[in-house]
Amino acid sequence: MISVENVSKWYGDAQVLKDTSTNVARGEIVVVCGPSGSGKSTLIKCINGLEPIQQGRIVVDGISVADRGTNLPKLRARIGMVFQSFELYPHMTVTQNIILAPMKALKRRRSEAVARAYTLLERVGMREHADRYPANLSGGQQQRVAIARALAMDPIAMLFDEPTSALDPEMINEVLDVMTTLAQDGMTMIVVTHEMGFARRVADRVVFMDQGRIVEDSDKQAFFDRPQSDRARLFLSKILKH
Amino acid sequence: MTHFTLHYFIGILPLLLDGMVVTVELTAASLAGGLLLGIILAVLRISRFRPVAIAAAFYVNLLRSLPLLLLIFWFYFLVPLLVGRPVGGMTSALIGFILFEGAYFCEIVRAGLQSVRRGQVLAGLASGLTYPQTMRRIILPQALRNMLPVLLTEAINLFKSTALVYVVGVRDFLTAASIIGTRDNNLVPLYLLAAVVYFVLCLTASLSVGRLRRSYAL
Numbered sequence: 001m002i003s004v005e006n007v008s009k010w011y012g013d014a015q016v017l018k019d020t021s022t023n024v025a026r027g028e029i030v031v032v033c034g035p036s037g038s039g040k041s042t043l044i045k046c047i048n049g050l051e052p053i054q055q056g057r058i059v060v061d062g063i064s065v066a067d068r069g070t071n072l073p074k075l076r077a078r079i080g081m082v083f084q085s086f087e088l089y090p091h092m093t094v095t096q097n098i099i100l101a102p103m104k105a106l107k108r109r110r111s112e113a114v115a116r117a118y119t120l121l122e123r124v125g126m127r128e129h130a131d132r133y134p135a136n137l138s139g140g141q142q143q144r145v146a147i148a149r150a151l152a153m154d155p156i157a158m159l160f161d162e163p164t165s166a167l168d169p170e171m172i173n174e175v176l177d178v179m180t181t182l183a184q185d186g187m188t189m190i191v192v193t194h195e196m197g198f199a200r201r202v203a204d205r206v207v208f209m210d211q212g213r214i215v216e217d218s219d220k221q222a223f224f225d226r227p228q229s230d231r232a233r234l235f236l237s238k239i240l241k242h
Numbered sequence: 243m244t245h246f247t248l249h250y251f252i253g254i255l256p257l258l259l260d261g262m263v264v265t266v267e268l269t270a271a272s273l274a275g276g277l278l279l280g281i282i283l284a285v286l287r288i289s290r291f292r293p294v295a296i297a298a299a300f301y302v303n304l305l306r307s308l309p310l311l312l313l314i315f316w317f318y319f320l321v322p323l324l325v326g327r328p329v330g331g332m333t334s335a336l337i338g339f340i341l342f343e344g345a346y347f348c349e350i351v352r353a354g355l356q357s358v359r360r361g362q363v364l365a366g367l368a369s370g371l372t373y374p375q376t377m378r379r380i381i382l383p384q385a386l387r388n389m390l391p392v393l394l395t396e397a398i399n400l401f402k403s404t405a406l407v408y409v410v411g412v413r414d415f416l417t418a419a420s421i422i423g424t425r426d427n428n429l430v431p432l433y434l435l436a437a438v439v440y441f442v443l444c445l446t447a448s449l450s451v452g453r454l455r456r457s458y459a460l
Contacts, residue, residue: 050364057245087365091383100379105370153370 001025001026001188003108007056016042018212024190029183031199032192034209040192044159048079061156077105082160084106086142088134095130120148137179144178157188164195196239208232246431254422261418268404272339272399280347289354305345311406318410331410354389379426394451398444
């Protein structure tokens with residue numbers, strides 16, 4: 001459903017993505033990992049066109065993202081995204097955060113959007129916080145609301161950009177639990193994360209990146225049991241030690 | 243010279259109040275127009291389309307390098323030539339103020355926009371909103387809140403600056419005081435009175451802005 005074909009990207013002279021290619025099938029859960037600065041976040045921001053690419057092609061559900069004629073807002077409305085720093089809108093309540101895009105981009109009626117928001121808040125365990133402002137929520141709660149906000153658009157796939165990296169350790173699991181449920185419900189997901197426990201439990205495949213290249217792209221079992229590259233072995237030994 | 247008694251004061255009060263109404267109207271209209279122009283200019287200035295950004299920056303720098311008084315003169319004498327009939331002091335002054343304040347508000351709004359985290363733009367765009375929708379619903383409300391104290395301070399400056407319309411014969415508060423002073427040979431008391439009124443109003447407003455800033459931690 002999502003295919004990345006020979007994508008390269010530069011920031012000025014610095015090449016941040018080098019001829020990267022991968023595919024994500026419907027319902028597949030792909031974890032993207034690698035050292036910081038390896039291009040993981042950049043890669044998933046290219047998938048919904050938040051970052052332009054200079055070479056290659058990205059196709060999402062038959063639509064080429066970087067084509068001039070592509071209606072990006074329409075495409076993005078179908079791909080949910082969750083950010084490292086939550087990015088809830090601080091001047092809106094939890095409910096207002098969730099109904100904004102459905103009302104403005106999908107032209108849903110307010111009553112319909114609110115009803116859907118409440119259902120989703122129930123699902124992420126935040127129903128009783130519907131009328132609070134983001135500043136009054138913990139990081140884990142904010143991220144769960146952010147997931148509900150993305151789901152409110154009924155996306156065909158979800159992109160997660162280090163969703164637990166900004167969280168205190170005791171809040172990481174409440175977010176991972178929500179993501180695990182989502183995966184079990186059949187959502188197509190690309191997750192940039194260092195949570196190898198999550199990758200082991202939930203992922204179908206692991207993509208390992210280093211210095212802008214996809215170094216390994218393999219079945220979860222294969223990646224953890226027999227990593228092919230030295231770079232991945234080193235990374236795993238460091239990250240699994242503690 | 244007429245004595246400055248309560249009776250005299252009550253006599254001139256309607257004229258002074260009329261003047262204050264004009265001053266407040268001028269301030270409010272220039273503020274609304276200037277802010278709107280400033281928001282448009284600010285959005286153009288941060289545009290990724292270079293020629294637009296450069297044109298907006300040129301406008302802002304040009305206007306900020308001219309004395310406001312010159313601008314008022316300019317529109318008083320120039321606009322009638324362009325439209326073929328006199329437009330009156332009020333209209334030409336208003337145009338001058340809006341164009342001038344727009345340049346200042348542009349910089350205030352731009353700073354306000356830059357105070358909002360870039361991630362907020364990404365979140366809006368990623369959710370399927372268009373760039374204008376993201377600006378209007380997500381970025382501008384946050385930016386306006388962040389820049390409210392600076393905005394109010396600029397409004398106080400504007401309130402004082404409107405006294406410049408004296409030169410094109412608009413009867414604002416200061417002009418009214420001046421006319422009465424000349425008429426009754428009472429200039430010193432009336433200029434003193436005008437000073438006290440401006441001082442009290444502006445100081446009160448400044449203190450309120452300070453309180454707002456503290457209570458909302460702006």
